[in-house]
Amino acid sequence: MAPHPGFDTDQIREKARKDLLNLLEGVRGKKNLVIENALAGPIGVFVKFSILQEYGVDRVFLLENGNVDSSQRNVVFLVRGEKASHAQAIADQIKRIQRDSQVDHEFSIFWVPRRTLVCDKILEDQGVLGDVSIAEFALYFIPLERDVLSLELEESCGDLLLRKDPTATFLAARALMLMQQKHGLFPNIIGKGDGARQLADLLLRMRKEVAAGEESSLNRSSIPGLMSSATIENLIIIDRGVDFIPVLLTQLTYEGLIDELVGIQNNQADVDTAVVGPAPSSQGPSSRTSAPAQSQQGLKRKIQLDSSDKLYEQLRDSNFAIVGSLLNKVARRLESDYESRHGAKSTSELREFVNKLPGYQAEQQSLKIHTGLAEEIMKHTRSDIFSRVLEVQQNLAEGTDPSSQHDSIEELIARDAPLNIVLRLLCLESCVAGGIRPKDLENFKHLILHAYGYQHLLTLDALEKMQLLQSRAASAILMPGGAAGGSRTNYTYLRKVLRLIVDEVNEQNPNDIAYVYSGYAPLSVRLVQCVIQKQYLLSITKGSNASNGISNASPGWVGFEDVVKSVGGATFNRKQSGEDKAVKARQTLTGTGGRKTVVVFFLGGITFTEIAALRFIAKQEEPRRQIVICTTSIISGNRMMDAAVEKGRLQ
Numbered sequence: 001m002a003p004h005p006g007f008d009t010d011q012i013r014e015k016a017r018k019d020l021l022n023l024l025e026g027v028r029g030k031k032n033l034v035i036e037n038a039l040a041g042p043i044g045v046f047v048k049f050s051i052l053q054e055y056g057v058d059r060v061f062l063l064e065n066g067n068v069d070s071s072q073r074n075v076v077f078l079v080r081g082e083k084a085s086h087a088q089a090i091a092d093q094i095k096r097i098q099r100d101s102q103v104d105h106e107f108s109i110f111w112v113p114r115r116t117l118v119c120d121k122i123l124e125d126q127g128v129l130g131d132v133s134i135a136e137f138a139l140y141f142i143p144l145e146r147d148v149l150s151l152e153l154e155e156s157c158g159d160l161l162l163r164k165d166p167t168a169t170f171l172a173a174r175a176l177m178l179m180q181q182k183h184g185l186f187p188n189i190i191g192k193g194d195g196a197r198q199l200a201d202l203l204l205r206m207r208k209e210v211a212a213g214e215e216s217s218l219n220r221s222s223i224p225g226l227m228s229s230a231t232i233e234n235l236i237i238i239d240r241g242v243d244f245i246p247v248l249l250t251q252l253t254y255e256g257l258i259d260e261l262v263g264i265q266n267n268q269a270d271v272d273t274a275v276v277g278p279a280p281s282s283q284g285p286s287s288r289t290s291a292p293a294q295s296q297q298g299l300k301r302k303i304q305l306d307s308s309d310k311l312y313e314q315l316r317d318s319n320f321a322i323v324g325s326l327l328n329k330v331a332r333r334l335e336s337d338y339e340s341r342h343g344a345k346s347t348s349e350l351r352e353f354v355n356k357l358p359g360y361q362a363e364q365q366s367l368k369i370h371t372g373l374a375e376e377i378m379k380h381t382r383s384d385i386f387s388r389v390l391e392v393q394q395n396l397a398e399g400t401d402p403s404s405q406h407d408s409i410e411e412l413i414a415r416d417a418p419l420n421i422v423l424r425l426l427c428l429e430s431c432v433a434g435g436i437r438p439k440d441l442e443n444f445k446h447l448i449l450h451a452y453g454y455q456h457l458l459t460l461d462a463l464e465k466m467q468l469l470q471s472r473a474a475s476a477i478l479m480p481g482g483a484a485g486g487s488r489t490n491y492t493y494l495r496k497v498l499r500l501i502v503d504e505v506n507e508q509n510p511n512d513i514a515y516v517y518s519g520y521a522p523l524s525v526r527l528v529q530c531v532i533q534k535q536y537l538l539s540i541t542k543g544s545n546a547s548n549g550i551s552n553a554s555p556g557w558v559g560f561e562d563v564v565k566s567v568g569g570a571t572f573n574r575k576q577s578g579e580d581k582a583v584k585a586r587q588t589l590t591g592t593g594g595r596k597t598v599v600v601f602f603l604g605g606i607t608f609t610e611i612a613a614l615r616f617i618a619k620q621e622e623p624r625r626q627i628v629i630c631t632t633s634i635i636s637g638n639r640m641m642d643a644a645v646e647k648g649r650l651q
Contacts, residue, residue: 007597009143013046024055031074034061041266042142042152070101081111087119091126107132140175149630156632157605158643161466168632173202184229185576193239193569228578233596240604242569246522248428251609254323255316270300276372311366317612319507397520402429413447420641427468432491435472455646462644489568498526513613525613530560596625605635
C-alpha cells in the first residue's frame with residue numbers, strides 16, 4: 001500500500017471530527033457529556049456544540065466542577081488518560097450519581113488519546129470499572145491552522161523542563177508515527193537538543209515495533225510506514241531547551257502581542273467588550289435597554305483568531321509597528337467600496353453590490369475588532385514599564401554587559417512590576433550570559449522574596465530546575481566557539497556566526513526573520529534555516545561567495561557542523577529508508593518530482609512569533625517546498641513562568 005499522497009491538515013481535522021462523532025453515536029439516546037477543562041478548547045477547534053447536539057449530547061459539564069447531574073440515563077466522560085487524578089474524579093462522580101439517583105445509569109469513558117493501566121487500576125480499586133464501557137479517542141495533532149498542528153498539551157513545558165515527565169515526548173512520537181504511517185517514512189530526521197534526540201530514538205523504536213507487529217494499536221494496515229515518503233522531505237526536531245530566548249523576549253508581531261497582553265487559547269481570546277464591543281447577537285434592542293452601560297464593564301467577549309478572519313490572516317504575522325498603517329489602508333478601501341454604490345447605474349451593478357454587502361459587513365466588523373485590539377495594545381506598548389522592559393531585553397539580546405541592566409531590573413521590582421516580567425528578564429540574562437554572577441543572583445533573590453513574598457523560594461527553585469535561572473559558576477564560563485560542557489548554548493559566539501542581531505530591519509517589507517523581534521533573529525528558527533536555507537544563511541554570515549559547494553540540497557547540518565556544536569544539547573541526523581521493493585513501488589506510483597513538505601517539530605512549545613518567522617521562510621520556499629509546523633503546545637513567556645511560579649501564599 002502506497003503512502004497517502006499530499007499533505008493536508010484538513011484531513012486530520014475531519015478524521016478527528018468523524019472519530020468523535022462515531023464514538024458518541026455508539027452511545028444510543030440522549031447523553032450528558034462530561035469533558036476535561038483542558039480538552040474543551042481543543043475539541044471546539046474541530047467540532048461545534050450544535051453538531052454534538054445532533055449526536056445526542058444534551059448538556060456539557062466540566063469534569064473539574066464535579067457537578068454532572070442525573071438528568072440523562074447516559075453519561076459520557078471525555079478525558080485525557082495520562083493523569084491518575086482524572087480517573088479518581090470520574091470514579092467519585094460515578095459513585096455520587098449511583099448513590100443519589102434512582103435511575104440505572106450507563107456510563108462511558110472515552111480516554112484521550114489512549115487508555116492507561118494506571119487509570120484502569122484506579123477505577124478497579126474504586127469499584128466502578130465493571131460499571132463503565134471504555135473506548136479510546138486517538139486524538140493527537142489538532143490542526144490550529146492549515147500549517148500548524150499542535151498536541152495542545154498545556155502543561156508540556158512544565159512537564160518536560162520542571163517535572164521531567166516524558167509523557168509529552170511519548171505522545172509526540174505517537175503522533176509523528178501515525179503521520180509516517182499515512183505519508184510514509186521521514187527520509188531524514190534532523191534535530192538539536194537532548195529531548196529532540198529522545199523523541200527521535202522513540203520514533204525509530206516505534207517504527208521497529210510496527211514493522212515487527214508488536215504495537216497492535218498502531219499496526220492497523222499493511223504497514224505503509226515501511227515505505228519512504230514521496231511527499232515529506234525532512235522532519236526537523238527542535239528541543240525548546242536549546243533556545244529559551246524567543247520565549248523570554250516580548251513578542252512583537254500582532255498575534256504575539258495579543259497573546260502577551262490577552263492570551264490566545266485554541267485560536268480564541270477573551271477580550272473585554274469595552275475594547276472590541278459586544279457580540280453581534282447581544283446588540284438587539286432588548287439587550288440594549290435591559291443592560292445599563294456600566295454593567296457592560298468587565299464583560300468578556302470570545303474572539304475567534306484564525307484564518308477564517310481574512311483581515312486577521314493579513315495582520316497576524318506583521319510586526320506591530322506597521323499594523324496601524326495596514327488597518328488604515330483597509331478602512332480606506334472599505335469606505336471606497338461602500339461609496340461605489342453611488343456610482344452604480346444599472347440594475348446588475350446594484351445587484352452585484354448587494355451580493356457583496358454581507359462580505360463588506362463582515363469585514364467592517366472584523367476591522368472594528370482589530371482596531372479596538374490594536375488601540376488597546378498601543379496603550380500597553382506606550383507605557384513606561386513596557387518601554388523599560390523592551391530596552392533591557394534588547395540590550396541583553398545584543399550582548400551588552402548584563403550588570404549595566406541591573407539598576408533597571410531593580411527599579412522594576414521597586415515599582416512592583418508584575419513578577420512574571422521581572423523573572424523573564426532575570427532568566428533572559430541567565431540564558432544569554434551563561435548564568436548570573438553569584439553575588440548578583442543572591443541580591444535579586446532577596447529583593448524578589450521581600451517584594452513578592454517568601455513563597456517564591458519555591459518559584460526560584462523551580463526556575464533553577466528548569467535551567468532558566470542559574471549561577472555563573474567558574475566552570476561554566478563560556479569559551480568562544482563552544483558550548484559549556486555541551487549543555488549550554490553559547491549566544492556570544494552564535495550571535496556573530498549566525499547573525500542573530502540584524503541592525504537594519506525593514507518591518508514594512510522584511511527580508512529576514514529578524515523583523516519578528518525588531519532586530520533579533522530567533523536561534524531556534526536560524527537552526528531550521530541551517531537545514532533548508534543553507535545558501536541564504538551562508539550569504540548573510542560569510543558573504544555571497546562563501547557556499548564552498550554547499551547547496552540547499554546538502555543533507556542535514558552540512559556546512560554548519562561547527563556552528564551547531566555551540567548550541568546546547570545533542571545533534572543528530574538520522575536517515576530512514578524503506579524496503580527495496582517498497583522504494584521501487586513508491587517511485588513507480590508517485591514519481592520523484594513535485595513540491596516537498598518539511599515537518600518542523602518544536603518539543604516543549606513554540607511561540608506565535610516563531611510561527612511567524614517560519615511562515616516567512618515558507619513564503620520564500622513556496623515554489624519548492626511547504627513547511628508544516630508541529631508542536632506540543634503554543635507557549636509564551638508568561639505561560640513558561642506560570643509553570644514555575646508558586647501559586648500558594650505563606651500565612
